[in-house]
Amino acid sequence: MKLGYHIGYWQSGPPAGALEAITTAEELGFDSVWTAEAYGSDALTPLAWWGASTSRIRLGTNIVQMSARTPAAVGMSALTLDHLSGGRFVLGLGVSGPQVVEGWYGQPYPKPLARTREYVDIVRQVIAREKPVTSGGPFYPLPLDGGTGLGKPLKSTVHPLRAEIPIYLAAEGPKNVSLAAEICDGWLPLFFSPKSDAFYRAALEEGFARPGARRTMADFEVAASVPVIVHDDVETAAGFMKPSLALYIGGMGAKEVNFHHDVFARMGYEDVADKVQELYLAGRKEEAAAAVPTALVEDTALIGPPAKIREELAKWEDTVVTSLLLRGDAATLRAVAPILS
Numbered sequence: 384m385k386l387g388y389h390i391g392y393w394q395s396g397p398p399a400g401a402l403e404a405i406t407t408a409e410e411l412g413f414d415s416v417w418t419a420e421a422y423g424s425d426a427l428t429p430l431a432w433w434g435a436s437t438s439r440i441r442l443g444t445n446i447v448q449m450s451a452r453t454p455a456a457v458g459m460s461a462l463t464l465d466h467l468s469g470g471r472f473v474l475g476l477g478v479s480g481p482q483v484v485e486g487w488y489g490q491p492y493p494k495p496l497a498r499t500r501e502y503v504d505i506v507r508q509v510i511a512r513e514k515p516v517t518s519g520g521p522f523y524p525l526p527l528d529g530g531t532g533l534g535k536p537l538k539s540t541v542h543p544l545r546a547e548i549p550i551y552l553a554a555e556g557p558k559n560v561s562l563a564a565e566i567c568d569g570w571l572p573l574f575f576s577p578k579s580d581a582f583y584r585a586a587l588e589e590g591f592a593r594p595g596a597r598r599t600m601a602d603f604e605v606a607a608s609v610p611v612i613v614h615d616d617v618e619t620a621a622g623f624m625k626p627s628l629a630l631y632i633g634g635m636g637a638k639e640v641n642f643h644h645d646v647f648a649r650m651g652y653e654d655v656a657d658k659v660q661e662l663y664l665a666g667r668k669e670e671a672a673a674a675v676p677t678a679l680v681e682d683t684a685l686i687g688p689p690a691k692i693r694e695e696l697a698k699w700e701d702t703v704v705t706s707l708l709l710r711g712d713a714a715t716l717r718a719v720a721p722i723l724s
Contacts, residue, residue, distance in 0.1 A: 387415035389708040393424035407713040409440040417445035443473035446553040450490040458509025477553030557586040564590025569604030576682040577698040606706040610684040620686035621677040629671040633663025
């Protein structure tokens, strides 16, 4: 498996030491570096700013939220960053959830799969620049139906550096994972576990089997964000992870629609996920974190002494995952890289 570095989205401000960590990842031979966005920092600006200090490592978004920009705008950004990076850009897309889509961006959320299919098609048209871009779909009609009536199909003024730029899709549910396999070049899973490999492998195979699928399992990328914490005491290492897991399971989504909660429920932790969600939404965040069992952390992360991490890494190598995306500062990357290599 290849190694990547995931900066993530910012908290209250720019993460300290991000540039050092990125250049360290490149020095260590990491394959890729990724940025993210939620409802604060965006994914594209930091990638361009810090990516300008690199020369080899691939630069990806994990993820750009589709509701934040029209597909034509994302196509323009992809063309631009691919030129500026010398063909190193990877476009990671995702729909996010209804709270963010409708509450932050003011866009409708229903029918996310159909929206994604239409969105990706338009982005690919922009990048390919084979003809003026058109779309007869219901979500992003081009030209716009109505308005002044003066809209016309247009073709990018910028010629692409590459006729195709890799597009990865962030997905957690099985239907969305199958869609990623059908129309994209890679999948960006969150909270992947070797225990769930058969489930996701089947969803991917369903997508690959569809007429017109772009890839097969042999040339499809699966880049999974996997926390790695090297520590002599497993419980202490797990304790670092539990507040974040409680946030995602309990608070990153409404009670009725929380895709992260559903991931852990499918993993066999439905009762735990329900309890964590109940506590978190009641404002009892510390209790929610304490309700996350260490076994759940170990299922989705590599934690503990180096020997334990090396032993458990073998389970990940037998899954569909092709890249492990790590987090942390430069010192963490230097410490972890030899263990995982």
